[in-house]
Amino acid sequence: MSDLPDEKRLSRGRPWSLVALLIFLLALMADLAWHIAPELLERRHYQLALDLPSPVELASLPMATRFDFPIGTEHGTLAYNAQPFTTNSHLGDDLNGIGGENSDLGDPVFAVADGRVLFAREGGPGWGKIVIVLHAYRENGLRNYVQSYYAHLETILVRPGELLRRGQQIGTVGTGGGKYLAHLHFEMREFVTPFVGAGYRKETRGWLNPEEFLRAHRGAPDEDVGRPQVE
Ligand SMILES: [Zn+2]
Known part of the structure; x- marks a missing residue:
């Protein structure tokens, strides 16, 4: 001292x-x-895609009453999760067709619920084409917002600002510009602003377990088949 x-x-x-x-x-x-x-x-x-949704836009979002899986059947069968949320600090699920390898290349990717497209374009190296959709849904009597995030797409079939119905095709499964075997990198996020970000991080605050969220918000009996099956 x-x-x-x-x-x-x-x-x-x-x-x-x-x-x-x-x-x-x-x-x-x-x-x-x-x-x-x-x-x-x-x-x-890309002003439209990166703008914060206005209160009017948020209020005018249709209320999503149920959520489906984005590839395979709406119940999540005919697809498997090759790298689940938080495995290797992964911020999403890597969804594949059950045929493995590149058998799912070009398969349809569907909007998981009613919502509005916030972002639909090339996401940069490692990402390929990305679509981000904002959904409003009710939980415990409150209006909540959640994003579904679809990456490595081969094609994009929707535009920013477009209103989507659940089960509407938004694009096709891709390889992230030839970087991976075909699969869908799928995230669910609690943000209202669209941004690309990183695919891997230890800190997961703001990210939801996609498969868990979908299963908890199915809002439909498993035998209720609402969209055509993928061959
Ligand atoms: Zn991934």
Whole structure:
């Protein structure tokens, strides 16, 4: 311990803590700029997709009364989950046709519920084409919002702003631009703003377990077949 009176010790320490604080703030700003810049620069080109939905748009969203699985049958059969949520810090489910390998390439991908397309375009390296749909649904008497997120698509059949019905085809299963064996990377998110983000992260706050969410919000008996089966 130092023998210096408290006051002296403090004044001695202060310049260093100020420098440390300055370095920290500079690093923080540089880091923020580094991460936000791509979104800000792209914003001009894709304004519609990246805009925050207005309160009117949110209020006008149709209420989704039930949720279906996005590929295979609406009950989740004829599809399997090759990399479930949180496995290897995965933020979604990797859904495949039961034929394996590339047998599901070009298979239809369906909107899991009524909603509005927020985002439909190329998502960048590793992502391929992405569609993000915003849904309103009721839980415990409250109106909630949830996003369904479909990635690695081969084709996109919908446009930002378009209203979708449950079971409507939004695109086809792809390989993320030839990067993977064909599969659908599928996420459910609690955000209302559309963004691409990362496919893997330890911190999962804001992300839901997709398969669990769909099973909990089926709102339909399992024998109720509402859409054509995939061959
Ligand atoms: Zn994935």
